[in-house]
Amino acid sequence: MMKQTLKVIKIGGKLIENEASLNSFLEDFVQLEGPKILVHGGGNKATEVTGKLGFQTKMVDGRRITDKDSMEVITMVYGGLLNKSIVAQLQARKQNAIGLCGADGKVLISKRREVKEIDYGFVGDIEKVNSDFINSILSLDMVPVFSAISCTEEGVLLNTNGDSVASEIAVEMSKSYEVKLYYCSEKKGVLTDIEDEDSVIPELNSDNYKELVASKVITDGMLPKLHNCFEAINKGVSAVILGDAGLLKKNSIHTKIVK
Amino acid sequence: MMKQTLKVIKIGGKLIENEASLNSFLEDFVQLEGPKILVHGGGNKATEVTGKLGFQTKMVDGRRITDKDSMEVITMVYGGLLNKSIVAQLQARKQNAIGLCGADGKVLISKRREVKEIDYGFVGDIEKVNSDFINSILSLDMVPVFSAISCTEEGVLLNTNGDSVASEIAVEMSKSYEVKLYYCSEKKGVLTDIEDEDSVIPELNSDNYKELVASKVITDGMLPKLHNCFEAINKGVSAVILGDAGLLKKNSIHTKIVK
Numbered sequence: 001m002m003k004q005t006l007k008v009i010k011i012g013g014k015l016i017e018n019e020a021s022l023n024s025f026l027e028d029f030v031q032l033e034g035p036k037i038l039v040h041g042g043g044n045k046a047t048e049v050t051g052k053l054g055f056q057t058k059m060v061d062g063r064r065i066t067d068k069d070s071m072e073v074i075t076m077v078y079g080g081l082l083n084k085s086i087v088a089q090l091q092a093r094k095q096n097a098i099g100l101c102g103a104d105g106k107v108l109i110s111k112r113r114e115v116k117e118i119d120y121g122f123v124g125d126i127e128k129v130n131s132d133f134i135n136s137i138l139s140l141d142m143v144p145v146f147s148a149i150s151c152t153e154e155g156v157l158l159n160t161n162g163d164s165v166a167s168e169i170a171v172e173m174s175k176s177y178e179v180k181l182y183y184c185s186e187k188k189g190v191l192t193d194i195e196d197e198d199s200v201i202p203e204l205n206s207d208n209y210k211e212l213v214a215s216k217v218i219t220d221g222m223l224p225k226l227h228n229c230f231e232a233i234n235k236g237v238s239a240v241i242l243g244d245a246g247l248l249k250k251n252s253i254h255t256k257i258v259k
Numbered sequence: 260m261m262k263q264t265l266k267v268i269k270i271g272g273k274l275i276e277n278e279a280s281l282n283s284f285l286e287d288f289v290q291l292e293g294p295k296i297l298v299h300g301g302g303n304k305a306t307e308v309t310g311k312l313g314f315q316t317k318m319v320d321g322r323r324i325t326d327k328d329s330m331e332v333i334t335m336v337y338g339g340l341l342n343k344s345i346v347a348q349l350q351a352r353k354q355n356a357i358g359l360c361g362a363d364g365k366v367l368i369s370k371r372r373e374v375k376e377i378d379y380g381f382v383g384d385i386e387k388v389n390s391d392f393i394n395s396i397l398s399l400d401m402v403p404v405f406s407a408i409s410c411t412e413e414g415v416l417l418n419t420n421g422d423s424v425a426s427e428i429a430v431e432m433s434k435s436y437e438v439k440l441y442y443c444s445e446k447k448g449v450l451t452d453i454e455d456e457d458s459v460i461p462e463l464n465s466d467n468y469k470e471l472v473a474s475k476v477i478t479d480g481m482l483p484k485l486h487n488c489f490e491a492i493n494k495g496v497s498a499v500i501l502g503d504a505g506l507l508k509k510n511s512i513h514t515k516i517v518k
Contacts, residue, residue, distance in 0.1 A: 049335075052312045072340060076308075080339015081331060084408070084416060088362040092414025098363040103347040105357050105401060133399070140395055142364060149343070155351025157343060 006138075006177035007036040009248070010166035012185045013043025016082060021245045025184065026086075028248035030095040035138045035177070037169060038097075039146045040086060041162040046070075046077040060118050066159040071122040074159050075101075078147040087145050097143040102126075102150035103157060105133040108165065110150035110158050124150050124158030126165065129172035163225070167232045174236030181232055181240045182247055189242045189255030190226070192217050203256045206230055229257045265397075265436035266295040268507075269425035271444045272302025275341060280504045284443065285345075287507035289354040294397045294436070296428060297356075298405045299345060300421040305329075305336040319377050325418040330381040333418050334360075337406040346404050356402040361385075361409035362416060364392040367424065369409035369417050383409050383417030385424065388431035422484070426491045433495030440491055440499045441506055448501045448514030449485070451476050463516045465489055488516045 009029065015021050029038065050057055050073045058065040066074065083099040090097040102108030110124030137144045146169070148162035163183065170181040189200040192212075204212075209226065212218045218226065229240040241247065243254030268288065274280050288297065309316055309332045317324040325333065342358040349356040361367030369383030396403045405428070407421035422442065429440040448459040451471075463471075468485065471477045477485065488499040500506065502513030 049312070053308070054311060075343050076335035076339040078339075079343045080335040080337075084334050084338045084360050084362055087360075088410055088414040088416050090414075091362050091365055091410060096365060099360070101343050101346075101358070103343055103350050103356075103358070105399070106350055106355060136395075136399055140364070140392070151347055151350060155347040155349075157347050 003176065003178040005034055006173055006179050007032060007034065007182065008039065008166055008170040008173065008179060009036065009182040010039040010162060010184065011041065011245075012162070012183075013041040013045075014186055015184055015245050016040060016086075017043045017045065022089075025245050025248070026089055026093060028246075030090065030093045032248060037134070037138075037144050037146070037173075038086070039148065039162060039166040039169065040078075040082060041148060042074065042078045042082060045082065046073050049073050049077050058121075063118060063120070065119070066121040066123050068122070071157060071159060075149065075157055079149050079157075083145060083147040090143060090145070095143060096141060097145050098137060099145045099147070101147050101157070102160070103155070106130055106151065107133050107144075108146070108150040108160070108168075109153060110160060112152060112156070112158060122156070122158050124152065124160050126150055126160060126168040129168050131172045131175065134169070134173065135176070163228060167228055167237070170232055170237045171235040174238070178238045179236070181229075181237050183229075183240070183242050184245055184247045185242070186244060187242070188244050188253050190218065190222060198253075200253050201255050202253075203258065205258050206233075209257075226257070233257060233259050262435065262437040264293055265432055265438050266291060266293065266441065267298065267425055267429040267432065267438060268295065268441040269298040269421060269443065270300065270504075271421070271442075272300040272304075273445055274443055274504050275299060275345075276302045276304065281348075284504050284507070285348055285352060287505075289349065289352045291507060296393070296397075296403050296405070296432075297345070298407065298421060298425040298428065299337075299341060300407060301333065301337045301341060304341065305332050308332050308336050317380075322377060322379070324378070325380040325382050327381065330416060330418060334408065334416055338408050338416075342404060342406040349402060349404070354402060355400060356404050357396060358404045358406070360406050360416070361419070362414070365389055365410065366392050366403075367405070367409040367419070367427075368412060369419060371411060371415070371417060381415070381417050383411065383419050385409055385419060385427040388427050390431045390434065393428070393432065394435070422487060426487055426496070429496045430491055430494040433497070437497045438495070440488075440496050442488075442499070442501050443504055443506045444501070445503060446501070447503050447512050449477065449481060457512075459512050460514050461512075463514060464518060465492075468516075485516070492516060492518050 109128040368387040452458040
């Protein structure tokens with residue numbers, strides 16, 4: 001039997017911060033047909049609020065530490081302000097939606113990251129996605145809107161990487177859908193020339209990916225991101241699409257990653 | 260046919276602020292059998308955050324005005340921090356739950372309060388409770404946990420009185436359930452002597468309520484609250500129970516309001 005297509009779309013913090021970009025993205029998003037899921041990052045709003053509240057952003061070896069105060073701010077800003085504002089903006093466009101963090105319906109269960117050299121604090125990695133609950137929401141014709149907050153079995157809220165939230169949901173939902181995973185960020189896709197915004201590679205599969213890595217066309221920051229994309233593909237996601245805020249428009253320029 | 264009993268419980272801000280009281284309340288709450296709904300207020304946390312963020316709490320004629328900045332803080336603190344923390348604490352106690360504001364599933368649709376002498380800003384009064392959506396959540400054996408934020412048809416989030424959120428939900432759900440509405444605050448119930456915490460009136464109906472008002476035993480601040488309670492009763496709620504944080508305990512002292 002042909003599986004129905006489900007779209008899982010992650011939007012980054014910078015897109016959310018820019019009101020015009022967010023509006024334009026949401027206009028495209030509500031036009032998409034079929035079941036869909038939105039995952040959002042946080043951007044600089046949490047840092048701004050942390051600063052205004054007089055908390056210090058704690059860093060160890062250049063890495064951000066999520067202490068108790070930071071986790072409170074993340075719960076306020078990601079789980080409250082940004083999440084509920086996006087839901088309200090979808091309702092304004094006649095798209096029924098519901099805002100969720102990992103604690104709601106135990107939908108994203110995680111484990112606190114083990115302390116090795118660095119204690120990252122309230123940071124977690126997802127262990128289980130509750131697809132039954134997500135399916136219940138989708139069957140009500142609602143869009144689940146996820147903030148990147150997960151929850152341990154013991155009920156502790158944890159800061160979680162937004163890209164990972166999207167890919168873990170996509171992988172789990174692949175068991176019952178043909179899932180397409182979209183990452184919207186500032187770049188139009190994977191570039192052959194980092195200096196040239198228009199040098200977007202239209203399609204990548206694992207073979208030509210290996211060639212491009214070997215010939216050092218793809219390097220540095222793009223490597224872990226693409227590694228994660230191929231991992232999602234290998235775990236059942238049918239395609240990963242990388243692009244900018246215009247990614248959902250017809251004839252958009254983007255990079256499509258397939259097996 | 261006998262209707263199933265549904266319990267709608269409102270907890271005030273002061274209860275939430277006190278960690279020990281909140282823990283004790285949640286222990287009792289998870290023991291309650293049958294379908295149940297939790298509505299929470301905000302307490303001083305929003306005022307505290309407003310101050311720390313450098314915003315002024317705006318007052319006109321002694322009334323608080325919810326301007327745009329205040330509404331952002333309310334969305335952060337009530338819709339994010341408090342709501343998601345309560346959900347996480349319920350999950351920790353093996354009680355499945357989901358945190359909601361009025362925008363989620365268009366569950367609490369409101370109208371912005373009309374500007375007469377005073378413009379209260381982003382403040383709304385509920386016009387419609389989406390009981391179908393609440394029933395969908397209850398049928399998943401989840402507790403809906405509401406922050407006191409509603410949403411207009413146009414997708415504008417509005418600050419809303421928590422007691423009214425609870426009573427509007429209770430009235431709407433009375434169409435399919437026998438609803439008991441609980442208000443947990445600092446007082447054990449309606450007192451015959453405001454100076455004596457133990458002078459709790461165990462039961463009030465509209466007849467003896469009128470007598471107590473006529474004889475000036477019940478005065479001042481208690482009048483609007485009781486007016487709202489009897490309005491809920493007259494619109495189909497089977498009983499309203501007023502008490503403190505220990506209200507859900509067996510043999511608690513409280514005031515029960517019936518028709």
